[in-house]
Amino acid sequence: MTATSTAPPLTVVQQLAQLAHRTRQSGLTADLREDVARRVLDFVGNSIAARDEPSARAVTALVREWGGPAEATAIGTGLRVPAPAAALVNGTLAHSLDFDDTHLPSVLHPSSSVLAAALAVAEAREADGGRLLDAAGVGIEIAVRLGMGGYDRDSGNSEFFERGQHATSICGAVGAAVAAAMLSGCDAELIGHAAGIAASMGAGLLEANRTGGTVKRVHCGWAAHAGVVAAGLARHGLTGPPTVVEGRFGFLHAFCGERANVDAVLTGLGEHWELPGIFFKPYPCNHFTHAGIDAALDLRGRGITADAIAEIELGVPTPVLRTIAEPAAAKARPESGYHAAFSGPYTVAAALLGGDGLGVGHADFTDAAARDETRLRLAARVRCVPDAHCDAIFPQQFPAVLRALLHDGSRHEIRVDANRGGPGNPLTSDELARKFRSNTLTALDDGTAAEVTRAALALAHGGDPKDLMTHTG
Structure with missing residues (x-):
């Protein structure tokens, strides 16, 4: 054999x-x-x-x-x-x-x-x-x-x-x-x-x-x-x-x-x-904060102002709390713009008070913005809690629920189960292009930004990486 x-x-x-x-x-x-x-x-x-x-x-x-x-x-x-x-x-x-x-x-x-x-x-x-x-x-x-x-x-x-x-x-x-x-x-x-x-x-x-x-x-x-x-x-x-x-x-x-x-x-x-x-990010901050931002922007879009709010509760998946809610004192008063990007309370406040064409942008995460007392007073009213519904979805999505108690006694609840940028709620090509332009506004003129955009997307059709990198140095 x-x-x-x-x-x-x-x-x-x-x-x-x-x-x-x-x-x-x-x-x-x-x-x-x-x-x-x-x-x-x-x-x-x-x-x-x-x-x-x-x-x-x-x-x-x-x-x-x-x-x-x-x-x-x-x-x-x-x-x-x-x-x-x-x-x-x-x-x-x-x-x-x-x-x-x-x-x-x-x-x-x-x-x-x-x-x-x-x-x-x-x-x-x-x-x-x-x-x-x-x-x-x-x-x-x-x-x-x-x-x-x-x-x-x-x-x-x-x-x-x-x-x-x-x-x-x-x-x-x-x-x-x-x-x-x-x-x-x-x-x-x-x-x-x-x-x-x-x-x-x-x-x-x-x-x-x-x-x-x-x-x-x-x-x-x-x-x-x-x-x-x-x-x-x-x-x-x-x-x-x-x-x-x-x-x-x-x-x-x-x-x-x-x-x-x-x-x-x-x-x-x-x-x-x-x-x-794989999700594209619409906001320049920790991804765990995004659904809370979406909910806060929704609340703002309904005509509810920060002055009208007495208390805010931000419900998130339990594992997320360690990143965006703890230590609570540090998250309520982040030490810099960078640390503000990892704060649930601050990002909710930024969405209600600041924002740019994308909703929340780079200007919301400067050191000066993170020291703004108006934002910090609102952030101090945000209490972060675990939410069972969010736990059931996480981490297939990074969901959140925002509950606002107004001074007039009325209550509002907004749930965001699918945060923007992924398959369930994607960014359009126009939104992605606007993100790129927002990112490069102080570095590139309109013509150069358009050329970089063209060169990047042309890579899929035989474009040369040198054409892209020539304009980025």
Whole structure:
């Protein structure tokens, strides 16, 4: 009898690498490429808007010190720097205002890390728009699938988040590495090694959301930097463990313990894409605050003024309270505009009192706005509570209910189950274009803004990434 040998089953990272390799050869479908192109436009606008933030100044100063060859554009700086440095700057910018896209229920902001890495490597490697979008699309998909591996259905929450870990940067480093490796011409084996190397590099703690500090703004930049570096190390012979995702000491078990769900990473891989369902953000603040903003804008639209309100109750999913409601005193009087973006009471007050053409905008999150006593007096009237109906929906959506008691004794209740920007309540193309223009109003004239918009969307139809990046430096 002749013995027959069978190949061992592919590990998780090998299956992810196979998807990346197939896509590098065949390309994404036209609709997925168009989706990623829209995310590129959103990414660039968010990055330009943050060019003067302290986080931007810090990373720009650092990459100036580093020096090196002029490979890629650091957005808003006038600099061309090595690709890993450009990824660091641009990922930091994209996440600095908390205006970046969000995947549910993993609660990841995937584009900031992955697109920062992909754009840097595409520019350095002179890749065309199709290759850029294919690599970025797969990298984003892999990042959110790893995030789904840490989503615990029993608790209805991300185990990464439960442990204080920033899944965005942890999973984003791996997605960024895959995108960078694809654009560097790596085969499936090297793509797998790049992902395995990056799995040792992802990091990020969420304590700054609660009590202050600006380090969270650099998380996506560092993840993008790590991804570019990991792909380079794989090209030069460094290897990652084949069981890096599912192993006993692998990615998911190390970060999420017994609640890790390895199967979620692979379910429907290559057939069902999470990519098109990722939410665009209409407001430049923590996504958990958005439904409360929508409800407050609805209340305002009914002609109810802040002066008429005696008390406000903001009901949200229970896990959300830790981010936007606690510590209560700090959330009622945020220490800066950045911290105001993570406050349920403040954002409700901003929606009732401030706002721009999008509803709530950048002007509502300056340090001066956060110190405005009129807003703070209204924020002090907002009490945040858990809501059972919201718990049942979260985290497929980030719902909220706003209950207002007026001085005349009347009561108003507004529920928002599907916050704006996702499949249940999407932003139109015009709204996305208005968001981009709002982001770039002080940086680009009308003609340049229109050209950047055209160049970003043209990537889906063979456009050159250089045409886009020429106008963003």
